[in-house]
Amino acid sequence: MSFTMVVVKLSNRYQLPTNTNINTNKKVIQQMKQCDYCAKELDSYHLMYCKDTDCEEKAMKFYETRRRTENVFGVINIAMVVFIMIGLITAVFSPVIGNFMVAGSLIVLAVTVLILPYAPESFYKKWRIKKTTFIVRIFGVLLIIGACGFSVLALYYNSK
Numbered sequence: 001m002s003f004t005m006v007v008v009k010l011s012n013r014y015q016l017p018t019n020t021n022i023n024t025n026k027k028v029i030q031q032m033k034q035c036d037y038c039a040k041e042l043d044s045y046h047l048m049y050c051k052d053t054d055c056e057e058k059a060m061k062f063y064e065t066r067r068r069t070e071n072v073f074g075v076i077n078i079a080m081v082v083f084i085m086i087g088l089i090t091a092v093f094s095p096v097i098g099n100f101m102v103a104g105s106l107i108v109l110a111v112t113v114l115i116l117p118y119a120p121e122s123f124y125k126k127w128r129i130k131k132t133t134f135i136v137r138i139f140g141v142l143l144i145i146g147a148c149g150f151s152v153l154a155l156y157y158n159s160k
């Protein structure tokens with residue numbers, strides 16, 4: 001072990017935490033104190049879920065279902081985004097067919113998102129499972145409203 005390594009080791013060991021370090025530690029502890037499922041504050045830093053609730057059970061069920069279905073979810077998502085783009089291009093030449101294609105794809109996407117409400121990992125870090133699932137389902141409802149809009153558009157062009 002070289003002299004510089006010893007110095008670095010010692011200085012690391014006896015280094016007093018700076019203010020920024022204390023702040024980041026506090027932040028980490030605050031995040032750890034939240035229930036992984038419902039985001040409620042926890043009594044102990046060692047716990048991951050609320051005590052005397054079914055939060056842990058629900059979270060396990062969520063992770064298990066997601067593990068089994070996230071590939072299906074991904075494939076349907078990509079396919080529907082492609083269909084929506086094809087639909088939008090088609091709508092330039094044939095508004096009725098194009099808008100119906102977009103509406104149909106949005107409905108399939110909405111139903112998928114409502115049944116399998118998955119979001120990127122950063123959502124779960126911020127809002128945990130329960131709230132993220134709720135937000136994703138609201139997004140699903142918005143997709144249905146969007147689908148209705150495109151259907152109305154298609155019907156409008158059809159009646160002209």
Ligand SMILES: [Zn+2]
Binds near residue numbers: 049050053055
């Ligand atoms: Zn909880």
